[in-house]
Amino acid sequence: MSESSQSDPRGELQIRTLAMPADTNPSGDIFGGWVLSQMDVAGGILAATKAKGRVATVAVDGMTFYLPVFVGDIVCCYGDIVRIGRTSIAVNVQAWALRAHSTERCLVTEGVYTYVAIGSDRKPRPIES
Known part of the structure; x- marks a missing residue:
């Protein structure tokens, strides 16, 4: 997908920073x-929320x-x-930029981040539904 083919972000806002x-x-x-x-922080927030606990990044694809x-x-x-x-x-993470002194929003990068739920022993644990 090219950056010009999408006008709205995919998913929900996880973080905004300057x-x-x-x-x-x-x-x-x-x-x-x-x-x-x-992007890793943003994807980790969503993954940890869904996993109801700690997660660790194991891959970044595409x-x-x-x-x-x-x-x-x-x-954003x-x-x-x-x-x-x-x-x-696996979380698709998109980074959009609100250009300084403008209302223009543009997709700058995206990728798929994979996280593994881990327990207190730092080993993988099942994700509860």
Whole structure:
């Protein structure tokens, strides 16, 4: 899916944060790793809510970067559950940017994050329905 083919986010808003100068790469754009970490937090919130407990990230699949994120953009991460297994949850996470000093919203990246529910022993545990 290209960024221009979607006008509304998929799923529900999980986090919103402001892209700051400390989050830039050497070219002055927001570092892709920072965006990925925000997406991981967002997906983890949704997965932990569904799993009713602690989860750990085990995979990130199909990451696609469409547009850069700039200093001053408000980054909004949306999550939508794709699949629930016995111990794992796959979440489609989209990052949208509200451009600074504008009402323009654009899809900047998306991917599927997989989390495993873990118990106090840090081992996988079944997800309750």
